[in-house]
Amino acid sequence: xxxxxxxxxxxELVRRMSEGDVSALEELYSRYARxxxxxxxxxxxxxxxxxxxxxxAFTRAWQxxxxxxxxxxxxxxxxxxxTHNLAIDELRRRQRRPQRASTVDITDVLRGEVDxxxxxxxxxxxxxxxxxxxxxxxxxPAPQQRVIELAYFEGLTQREIxxxxxxxxxxxxxxxxxxxQKLKDFLxxxxxxxx
Amino acid sequence: MLEDDTHIGELVAPYxxxxxxxxxxxxxxxxxxxxxxxxxxVEAERRVADLLPYLADPIPVxxxxxxxLMNRFRTPAPQTLADAIxxxxxxxxxxxxxxxxxxxxxxxxxxxxxxxxxxxxxxxSKKNSEINVLTQNQQTIAQFVSSPNGFVTSLxxxxxxxxxxxxxxxxxxxxAALLVVEGLPKPPTGHSYVVWMVRGNEHVxxxxxxxxxxxxxxxxxxxxxxxxxxxxILVTEETGTQVSNPSGTRMLAAHxxx
Numbered sequence: 469x470x471x472x473x474x475x476x477x478x479x480e481l482v483r484r485m486s487e488g489d490v491s492a493l494e495e496l497y498s499r500y501a502r503x504x505x506x507x508x509x510x511x512x513x514x515x516x517x518x519x520x521x522x523x524x525a526f527t528r529a530w531q532x533x534x535x536x537x538x539x540x541x542x543x544x545x546x547x548x549x550x551t552h553n554l555a556i557d558e559l560r561r562r563q564r565r566p567q568r569a570s571t572v573d574i575t576d577v578l579r580g581e582v583d584x585x586x587x588x589x590x591x592x593x594x595x596x597x598x599x600x601x602x603x604x605x606x607x608x609p610a611p612q613q614r615v616i617e618l619a620y621f622e623g624l625t626q627r628e629i630x631x632x633x634x635x636x637x638x639x640x641x642x643x644x645x646x647x648x649q650k651l652k653d654f655l656x657x658x659x660x661x662x663x
Numbered sequence: 664m665l666e667d668d669t670h671i672g673e674l675v676a677p678y679x680x681x682x683x684x685x686x687x688x689x690x691x692x693x694x695x696x697x698x699x700x701x702x703x704x705v706e707a708e709r710r711v712a713d714l715l716p717y718l719a720d721p722i723p724v725x726x727x728x729x730x731x732l733m734n735r736f737r738t739p740a741p742q743t744l745a746d747a748i749x750x751x752x753x754x755x756x757x758x759x760x761x762x763x764x765x766x767x768x769x770x771x772x773x774x775x776x777x778x779x780x781x782x783x784x785x786x787x788s789k790k791n792s793e794i795n796v797l798t799q800n801q802q803t804i805a806q807f808v809s810s811p812n813g814f815v816t817s818l819x820x821x822x823x824x825x826x827x828x829x830x831x832x833x834x835x836x837x838x839a840a841l842l843v844v845e846g847l848p849k850p851p852t853g854h855s856y857v858v859w860m861v862r863g864n865e866h867v868x869x870x871x872x873x874x875x876x877x878x879x880x881x882x883x884x885x886x887x888x889x890x891x892x893x894x895x896i897l898v899t900e901e902t903g904t905q906v907s908n909p910s911g912t913r914m915l916a917a918h919x920x921x
Contacts, residue, residue, distance in 0.1 A: 490733070490736045490737065493733075493736065494729075494733060497729060497732065501724045501728070501729065502721055502722070502723070502724050503716065503717070503719075503721075505722060505724045505728070506719040506720060506721050506722045507716040507719045509719065509722050509885070509887075510716075510718070510719035510720070510887075513868060513869065513870045514870040514871070514882075514883075515722075515725070515839075515883055515884075515885040516883055519725060519727075519728045519731075522724070522728050522732075523728060523731055523732045523735070526732055527732070527735060530736070541709075541713065542713075545713040548713070548716040549713070551716070552681070552716065556681065562871060581725065581726035581727070582723040582724065582725065582726060583723070583724040583725065583726040583728065583729050585729070594717065594721075597714060597717045598717040598718070598721070600714065600717075601714040601715065601717050601718055602717075602718060604714075605718060616680065616715070619677065619680040619681065619682035620680050620681065620682075620712070620715050621715075621718075623681065624682065625677075625682050625683060625684055626677050626682050626683070626684075627684065629682070641673065641677070644676050644677055644680065644682065645673060645676045647676075648675075648676035648679075648680070648708055648711060648712075649676075651711045652707060652708060652710075652711050655710075655711055655714065
């Protein structure tokens with residue numbers, strides 16, 4: 469799970485970013501834009517809204533880069549956590565008032581150019597992480613997978629999940645706890661096997 | 664509810680997944696301030712949660728997102744007071760050196776020439792840029808619609824909203840579709856129009872269709888699965904946005920199969 473193996477390492481780029489180096493921001497964007505965008509699309513289900521979240525996530529990373537501590541986790545985890553908060557907030561905002569926040573130039577959207585740099589820079593490491601977490605999720609029973617998805621990707625609380633699934637709250641709590649325990653055990657074993 | 668008087672075991676998983684109620688979050692965070700054991704449990708489960716974003720299928724990033732982001736940072740920073748004072752002192756030094764009369768005359772003359780030239784260049788470049796935008800927009804729409812496998816299909820009105828009409832432009836090459844409607848009434852408070860990609864009896868939520876006060880709306884759809892695998896598009900009025908299956912009134916539908 470160590471994403472700081474590249475040259476220059478993420479930590480150095482974050483430090484440069486905190487000193488106002490825009491090229492460091494762009495390098496980090498090339499490394500992580502695809503992961504952030506894909507994650508945002510998965511939560512909000514709308515490519516245009518996900519684009520706004522992508523830009524906002526990197527803007528916040530830029531603004532808060534002075535507070536980032538590598539010792540507390542990787543840059544990717546930090547950035548994806550910012551993305552998660554933004555996307556879930558957006559989801560909840562849309563539930564209250566389901567209108568798109570801003571207008572876009574539709575011809576710009578139709579043009580649909582893909583950012584090749586962001587694709588190229590997406591390292592094999594990301595694919596490795598993807599395969600790892602998918603394998604971990606696949607070994608969970610479907611009801612346990614479902615509570616994880618409802619909580620993490622749809623921003624529902626345990627009580628809301630209980631209402632959505634029409635299942636007792638205690639059942640939801642147990643499924644969530646067991647699911648996380650199994651994921652932790654599986655990933656711990658895999659991590660151990662890789663080292 | 665805390666697991667016991669001293670630790671928060673049961674709350675750790677929902678805490679890192681963001682599934683606790685606000686009052687529970689507050690209690691967990693107060694407990695974590697002084698409990699190294701529970702902090703370690705949270706860190707361990709957070710490492711698992713940190714991997715969940717990678718469950719999302721990788722999707723290519725639109726190039727305009729990078730341009731828009733970098734434009735935010737490449738615009739000239741506003742001059743700070745210190746910069747202004749520094750610039751001013753340099754100007755004063757220069758004027759003193761050359762003689763203020765000569766400097767001011769030259770400056771006024773240069774400003775006039777510069778202003779006049781800039782004004783003419785601005786007018787020309789504004790016109791050129793307007794023409795370029797129009798040309799590019801036309802080309803873009805033409806390219807999207809004339810994609811080898813692309814096509815346009817109309818949305819059939821189910822009869823619920825008599826004035827509603829619209830269409831879908833599909834571009835399987837980019838795995839994207841643009842849905843355009845007009846004449847849809849504003850949904851009642853708490854309701855929204857949800858767009859579904861249909862495959863047999865399966866419905867995939869493709870997003871909320873925002874509708875303005877004129878009843879017009881557009882939604883750019885980039886499904887996670889291949890566009891060609893779906894055989895229809897449906898617009899329904901739902902009471903929630905995160906519905907997993909259509910249960911509300913069917914407003915518009917289109918056939919998009921081969």
